[in-house]
Amino acid sequence: MLLTISTAQPPATDLGFLLHKHPARCQSFDLGFGKAHVFYPEASVARCTACLLLDVDPVGMVRGRRPSFQLSQYVNDRPYAASSFLSVAIAQVYGSALQGRCKDRPELASTPIPLEARIDVLPVRGGEEFLRSVFEPLGYNVEASRCPLDERFPEWGESPYFAVTIEKTTTLADLLTHLYVLIPVFDNAKHYWIGADEMEKLITKGEGWLAGHPEKVEITRRYLRFQPSLFREALARLAEDEAPEEAEDGAQPAETVEEILEKPLSLNDQRLGSVLAVLRASGAKRVLDLGCGEGKLIRELMKEKQFDRIVGMDVSVQALQRAVQRLGYERMPPLQRARIELIHGSLMYRDKRLEGFDAAAVVEVVEHLDPPRLSAFERVLFEFAKPPTAVLTTPNREYNVKWESLAAGRLRHPDHRFEWTRQEFWDWANGVAGRFGYKVRFLAVGPEDETVGAPTQMGIFEKS
Numbered sequence: 001m002l003l004t005i006s007t008a009q010p011p012a013t014d015l016g017f018l019l020h021k022h023p024a025r026c027q028s029f030d031l032g033f034g035k036a037h038v039f040y041p042e043a044s045v046a047r048c049t050a051c052l053l054l055d056v057d058p059v060g061m062v063r064g065r066r067p068s069f070q071l072s073q074y075v076n077d078r079p080y081a082a083s084s085f086l087s088v089a090i091a092q093v094y095g096s097a098l099q100g101r102c103k104d105r106p107e108l109a110s111t112p113i114p115l116e117a118r119i120d121v122l123p124v125r126g127g128e129e130f131l132r133s134v135f136e137p138l139g140y141n142v143e144a145s146r147c148p149l150d151e152r153f154p155e156w157g158e159s160p161y162f163a164v165t166i167e168k169t170t171t172l173a174d175l176l177t178h179l180y181v182l183i184p185v186f187d188n189a190k191h192y193w194i195g196a197d198e199m200e201k202l203i204t205k206g207e208g209w210l211a212g213h214p215e216k217v218e219i220t221r222r223y224l225r226f227q228p229s230l231f232r233e234a235l236a237r238l239a240e241d242e243a244p245e246e247a248e249d250g251a252q253p254a255e256t257v258e259e260i261l262e263k264p265l266s267l268n269d270q271r272l273g274s275v276l277a278v279l280r281a282s283g284a285k286r287v288l289d290l291g292c293g294e295g296k297l298i299r300e301l302m303k304e305k306q307f308d309r310i311v312g313m314d315v316s317v318q319a320l321q322r323a324v325q326r327l328g329y330e331r332m333p334p335l336q337r338a339r340i341e342l343i344h345g346s347l348m349y350r351d352k353r354l355e356g357f358d359a360a361a362v363v364e365v366v367e368h369l370d371p372p373r374l375s376a377f378e379r380v381l382f383e384f385a386k387p388p389t390a391v392l393t394t395p396n397r398e399y400n401v402k403w404e405s406l407a408a409g410r411l412r413h414p415d416h417r418f419e420w421t422r423q424e425f426w427d428w429a430n431g432v433a434g435r436f437g438y439k440v441r442f443l444a445v446g447p448e449d450e451t452v453g454a455p456t457q458m459g460i461f462e463k464s
């Protein structure tokens with residue numbers, strides 16, 4: 001895929017300063033999913049053009065994933081159609097320019113110049129009309145021509161791909177920001193990197209133009225299309241940017257409420273720190289992270305030599321894919337990668353792959369299980385996997401009253417099936433320990449309140 005940026009503002013070779021890439025050199029960058037090359041087919045005082053050519057490795061992308069025999073994994077448009085990969089490349093290869101920094105000539109970055117950007121193969125779901133409805137309100141002149149499916153066979157009709165040129169007098173940072181956000185929006189295909197921080201990116205990168213854009217809702221919906229809850233939250237926050245009084249009451253979904261509430265306490269760090277300390281002290285070498293999510297604990301475990309086998313399991317394939325991304329699993333040196341395994345599975349079913357470990361962590365997972373199925377989980381962990389040490393954390397419901405912004409009686413997360421009081425947790429944990437031959441002790445995590453206790457409660461089970 002190819003992104004071409006030109007200017008005809010003399011001295012046009014200033015584009016080299018702006019992009020932090022010398023016009024006389026061809027440079028290549030390894031991006032994990034492929035290679036990016038930057039070169040200038042023309043560089044004169046009158047006109048300068050920089051090309052960003054992205055060479056995606058489609059086979060490399062599927063390597064290491066769960067086996068699949070779908071041809072579409074190997075034969076698809078990803079290598080040539082502009083997609084979220086191009087946005088990632090913009091951020092990594094033109095990072096300073098995207099942020100409006102220009103080391104040698106700072107004044108250049110803030111000066112609007114006539115700029116033209118061309119994308120040769122942009123898949124546009126919604127066609128030319130949508131394309132224009134997105135770029136034109138931002139002040140761009142748009143030229144678009146639809147690519148035929150195959151030039152040799154015009155009777156086959158047209159493809160969903162467009163060759164698009166947009167042109168405007170603006171700063172390079174603005175142009176790159178619009179492309180960064182909008183390319184995946186047109187493509188409307190799966191992002192490979194969606195997570196809660198994507199919404200932050202959208203809000204930050206959309207600052208000053210997205211809140212007032214007539215297609216704001218569609219842009220946001222498509223950008224976050226695999227995260228409907230983030231979509232609602234993003235819209236609420238964009239509404240705040242635009243007109244604070246119009247922000248919908250309660251529009252903020254609870255999914256991120258948990259993170260927002262807990263952030264000032266850096267509770268997540270304290271929780272991981274405590275779990276890590278327990279695992280370290282247990283002397284465990286082979287550890288399980290059950291319900292590993294995006295792999296936050298695994299990232300910490302990886303740093304410690306003590307753990308020579310680390311297996312993360314989750315029921316959500318999406319979470320595992322994010323873990324692969326976030327841990328940089330595909331790019332790890334072979335020895336590092338050999339220590340780590342991510343497996344797809346459910347804590348509801350006995351699983352031989354969980355046997356033979358020294359310790360298991362179950363961090364903020366139990367409250368996602370349906371109460372009638374808790375007994376299945378108990379057997380899976382304590383009867384069949386039976387690690388000598390198991391450390392389990394869960395929210396302490398009593399602490400919720402300390403968060404004024406959490407409506408009375410509400411749980412911290414919409415997927416929480418319950419949140420236990422301390423007494424409820426103690427009763428459950430003591431019951432389990434008694435039934436399966438473990439001893440259990442309890443630890444409070446986070447700032448402890450005299451009356452309601454700490455926000456997170458931890459049970460440490462040791463085989464007696």
Ligand code: SAH
Nearest residue numbers: 291292293314315316346347363364365368
């Ligand atoms: N331990 C992680 C994630 C906590 S969120 C962390 O602390 O960041 C809860 C996780 O439990 C989610 O990733 C969810 O997919 C997973 N989960 C829920 N039910 C599960 C089940 N039955 N088996 C395995 N994982 C489950």
